[in-house]
Amino acid sequence: MIKLSNNYELPNLGLGTFLMNDDAETKRVILEAIEIGYRHFDTAQMYFNEHVIGDALLASGLKRSEFFITTKLNRHHSKAKTRELIYKSFADLKVDYIDLLLIHWPNHDDKINIQTWEVFEEFYEKGLVKAIGLSNFTRYQMEQLIPHVKIKPHVNQVEMHPGLSQVNLIKYLNDHGIQLMGYGPLMRGNLFNEPYFSVLDKIAKKYKASIAQIAIAWGLAKNVIMIPKSVNKERLGENFNASKIILKEEDIKLIDKLNTGRRMYADPANNVYGNFIE
Numbered sequence: 001m002i003k004l005s006n007n008y009e010l011p012n013l014g015l016g017t018f019l020m021n022d023d024a025e026t027k028r029v030i031l032e033a034i035e036i037g038y039r040h041f042d043t044a045q046m047y048f049n050e051h052v053i054g055d056a057l058l059a060s061g062l063k064r065s066e067f068f069i070t071t072k073l074n075r076h077h078s079k080a081k082t083r084e085l086i087y088k089s090f091a092d093l094k095v096d097y098i099d100l101l102l103i104h105w106p107n108h109d110d111k112i113n114i115q116t117w118e119v120f121e122e123f124y125e126k127g128l129v130k131a132i133g134l135s136n137f138t139r140y141q142m143e144q145l146i147p148h149v150k151i152k153p154h155v156n157q158v159e160m161h162p163g164l165s166q167v168n169l170i171k172y173l174n175d176h177g178i179q180l181m182g183y184g185p186l187m188r189g190n191l192f193n194e195p196y197f198s199v200l201d202k203i204a205k206k207y208k209a210s211i212a213q214i215a216i217a218w219g220l221a222k223n224v225i226m227i228p229k230s231v232n233k234e235r236l237g238e239n240f241n242a243s244k245i246i247l248k249e250e251d252i253k254l255i256d257k258l259n260t261g262r263r264m265y266a267d268p269a270n271n272v273y274g275n276f277i278e
């Protein structure tokens with residue numbers, strides 16, 4: 001578990017669900033993941049699967065306090081529309097509180113980010129959302145937001161993997177007590193290509209582990225919440241077991257050297273989701 005700055009705790013290894021679009025398959029995956037031991041699920045309004053995740057969690061018989069949901073608001077809107085969309089997430093997920101709610105992508109207009117954040121604060125203050133945060137915010141975008149808010153973001157979820165270690169952002173987040181949540185930990189499969197493969201494969205052999213496990217263990221060693229996605233039962237188990245691997249400092253440093261700032265997803269400073277929608 002990882003304790004956020006408001007003392008709320010979340011499992012440091014969760015299941016990513018981007019591109020899980022087939023309802024029957026998603027339900028099967030969530031139930032298998034629960035059986036394996038996953039308790040933290042990362043979704044988003046933009047993934048169009050909150051309703052299935054809600055169904056699966058209900059069907060699992062887990063008590064509400066036994067699982068954790070991170071979801072993300074799709075784009076930016078008027079305050080009224082933002083409230084409406086957040087309530088829709090509650091209905092789709094079939095929960096009476098959300099563990100972590102994130103702004104999915106920053107708006108290009110810093111004032112709009114503040115406006116959206118004010119609605120997040122309302123939900124947080126009502127206790128409907130246990131922690132509030134950002135996703136894909138650069139340090140600059142955070143600097144334009146933080147001085148104007150009542151409640152500092154608890155989390156920033158950004159792309160993070162051996163090719164993009166976020167070394168500078170981590171320092172800034174640590175200075176502000178903001179938890180990093182890393183997405184795309186397997187580089188959407190690119191970890192298995194060079195120059196990553198040779199370095200990771202050598203380390204993986206040393207720990208009798210897989211390349212995916214080493215990448216996940218590397219993020220966990222940096223105190224980052226990791227959310228690998230898989231629809232395959234074997235790989236779900238493999239990824240989950242990465243938490244048992246404790247990497248030596250020398251191996252962490254070897255992986256750190258792979259950082260070239262390589263992105264598999266949009267650049268947050270120039271993203272296509274950044275326009276205000278009324």
Ligand SMILES: NC(=O)c1ccc[n+]([C@@H]2O[C@H](COP(=O)([O-])OP(=O)(O)OC[C@H]3O[C@@H](n4cnc5c(N)ncnc54)[C@H](OP(=O)(O)O)[C@@H]3O)[C@@H](O)[C@H]2O)c1
Nearest residue numbers: 016017018042183184185186187188212228229230231235
């Ligand atoms: N905030 C944001 O803007 C944002 C953006 C992107 C992603 N995310 C979140 O981060 C999560 C993870 O990122 P991602 O889904 O883009 O990519 P990822 O987790 O880096 O990689 C997923 C890919 O790797 C494969 N895979 C999974 N486990 C594997 C293993 N052990 N060995 C080999 N291949 C494996 C998966 O295929 P199979 O499914 O067939 O196993 C899938 O093709 C997302 O699902 C989403 O929840 C957030």
